[in-house]
Amino acid sequence: MAEKPPANDEPASGPPSPMFERPGRREIVKRIGMSAAVLAGSAVVGKALWDQGGFGASTSSAARQVRDYRLKDRAPDHAELAIAKQRDGEPEPSAEQLVRRAIEAMGGIKRFVSRGDVVVIKPNIGWDRMPIHAANTNPDVVGAVVQLAFEAGAKKVVVADGSCNDPNRCFQRSGIWRKAYSLGAEVVLPAEHRFRTTRMKGEILDEWPIFTTLVDADKVINVPVAKHHNLAKYTAAMKNWYGVLGGRRNRLHQNIDVSIADLATFMRPTLVVVDAMRVLMRNGPQGGNIDDTKVMNTVFATVDQVAADAYGATLIGQHRDNLPYLKMGHERGLGTMYWENLKVREV
């Protein structure tokens, strides 16, 4: 404060020294006001940020979360499970031919993809393996689906997966990055910031980080590879949704069947195109030995994930009764494990 004339209201008892001068009334009010304001401010902040402790267990409703991209129409004249494989006497067909044949039998890509859609394609790019090892989806199958989506007028086609090994390596060495990029698709690697914690409210999968790229879409096409899995015996379509999760996925194996069922409940794709061009018969899911694979030149398409896996299991000599997750999916109404009851068409 600036120097003031000596206060003469209450003269000090001692000799009038400027050092012992009392502050003026205005000054006193101001100072008290300031301390009161600071006190009030801290009280307001404290009240606003007050944490009463405890774990605050969430009690939100337990309705299952679903990301549903299925078609609403029923198309009785089309196949429900279309299996494209090498015909007798036919020269070895390319992956693209088989994909086209299978989807054509399902009613054509225009049935599934509308003009202006954002289409997300989810192949299996889980492992640092090359196409010959058949641990990831065949890049030509992915490429054919990308191509078809664009032909149907998709605005944007995104190819993404959450890999197990180093994603840069998986995407490059699987050949899918190069293939999809060259066809004009947007290839999205699983960077940390693309995951958001989401409550799936599944039976055992509740709160998990979700790869947002895979769910921000108009249409989602599941393009798994059919292969052996040492724990789950056979995996393809339903297990492919592991790629949607971030975090410590290694816990899922303790109850792998329920995990798979939960994920397949959460993600309901528009279409499933299963790659069985070359199938890993043993040492799955990672493989690594070409001798473990078998060329089958098969691609099958369906809208029913459960039926897809129930049929696919037969390719490696497994039966649906040995695969508990199929039964769970069946019972949850995700699809039917009795694929023979569907309208199956071999093309």
Add this chain to the structure above:
Amino acid sequence: MAAATSPGSGQSKPHAGVALDASAIDHAALHDADHTHVHVEPIPWKTGAVGAVKPIDRDTSWTPSAASPAAPAPAPKKQKDAAAMAAAEKAGAAAMESALGIGTGGGVPKKKKIDPKLPGSGIPARKSIRTLVWVRRASQVGFFVLFMYFLFQTGFHGSFAAKSDTPVRLPLPVEGFLLADPFVSAMTVLSTHTVYRGLLWSVGLLALTLVVGRVFCGWICPFGTLHHFFGWILPSRKGRGALRVEANKTHDRRQNVKYYLMYAFLLASVAGSAIGGLFDPICIAVRAIGLGVIPGAQYVAHRGLGAVQDVPVRPIQSAADHTQDALASAVWGSHQFYFHQTWLIVVLLIAILFMNRFVPRFWCRVLCPLGAFLGVFAKFALFGMEKDHAKCTDCNLCLVNCQGADSPQGGVKWRQDECHMCLNCESSCPEDVIKFRFLPNRKSALSAPALQRRTLLATTAAGAAFIPVARIADSLDVNYHSKVIRPPGAVEERAFLERCIRCAECMKVCPNNALHPALFEAGIEGLWTPILIARIGYCEHSCVLCGQVCPTGAIQKITEKEKLGLGVPPVKIGTAFYDHGRCLPWSMQTPCIVCEEFCPTSPKAIWVEEVEAPVRDSKPGPAGEQPAMLQVKLQRPHVDPSLCIGCGACEKVCPVQDQPAVYITSVGESRSKSNVILLENTNYNQKS
């Protein structure tokens, strides 16, 4: 002090209008003959001592014939010189006045224009030098940017263009700065008696030094540039003006430290350890920036942009998203990297940068062994400085801007081995004292430090003795830490210590964040050498990038075939073990085998045994009786030690989070003949 009162006023500008005349040169030569090169020559007209500084450079600023009328002709030469110097000084003052527009205004020098904005006589530096100073700044910025770019590129970012069978390699020589580092070469040559591959490039840097001195320090070194920057930005008010001038004078005791360090490290290399990499500036820059600064910035950016992503406005979210994408692909990669115990590395970096507040370029002048090493060779440099002491007005502008503390000012000898060749001194000198040129005379230059012989002996002995002291502190063969898991392709531990310079390139490049700087796991000698911490990241099966970037061959450049063992035994870095007490199928009757799923070898080193085991139901019976016993089918994992390569994928993915139920230790590593389990790998000739 008007020019008219000066005794030397017969010639209005005695110091600036340089006219070479034969007698002056003779005069200089005459004096120089009996001159002994004392290291520091005080400026007599400042100290008040009688006697002139000898005009030891060819270029003299006054002519004896002009000075002599002022003093009695038969007077001893020394007095005459003194008088001449006094005249020169006064004339200098007059020139300053005239430059400021106060003086009576004398004649303008013939060649050079006086720039009124410059202090002193205002003689601008040569155009070439002023240009070169800017070239130097551009070079510093350019090399620093290149260094950072290389550092960002030290990591595999993948490519949409690569085919699936293209071998995964980095497209750029990201370790280039280390390959050009002759101190690294010298250490490894002394320890291994060979020059490893790309280190031959360091000969190029030596050649450069032999021509133009320590240009590396002033023009190229990214760590030096960092110190240059902080020395400029950091000094407090106290660190400016006279105190800065004082700080920038040569301090022999301080500046000799780097020579002692350098010789100590070279002797340590002779003793078998490239431990000097701890102090190599490029190693420090890679280590501290790569392991500390970049991940730290990544953390901050991830947090900050993550918060922005939560703003419920679409354009803001997508902007944050795209920024994250761009940063992830161009700068640091898709996930956060962590480095075990890097706090020490970062604290030391901050401390050494902070020293610039007190002594500009403290690191470069006092500690840098690479600078000292180049200083030894700068002695032979063909490019150097000449000074015309007589013209110096002691304005100290050269010292204000000096980087190397190499005595650019008049009256003392230039220290060639300390000079960073930044050319600031000549550029800032307003009196035309300093000249850089090829093949200068060495009359006012010293090319080697005055090292104390005893200190030198003591420090080098300490360097040599440190290695045996560290080695006998434990046995490398039988009691080495089981968690010292070296990268794939690493050579045997003794050879490894001969080569590893702790540059952290391998840790930076590792795509899975598996390699970390050891603190004391590998003993005191192994500080900041790479070890694999599988819990944070495992060794990617087909990846050989750490060997690709290793500049010294501590990790050899193996191919995928060699690493995977196609036709040859695979490279093993350790072996996995199960802790049955923690393993879910083994002790908790719970299915798991994620380890088996991730095991990358073919056939898998982890195999499973199908068992049916009893397990107690977790719920009691309806009447509260003991829970029932159930049977579960389980797959219990086992390791085949002859197939296990120790990559640590199993340890990484084990769901028992805090202390995994499967873990790797270094035993069975293929680089060692003694650290083995199996009979077939045992070499009986090896002592242990």
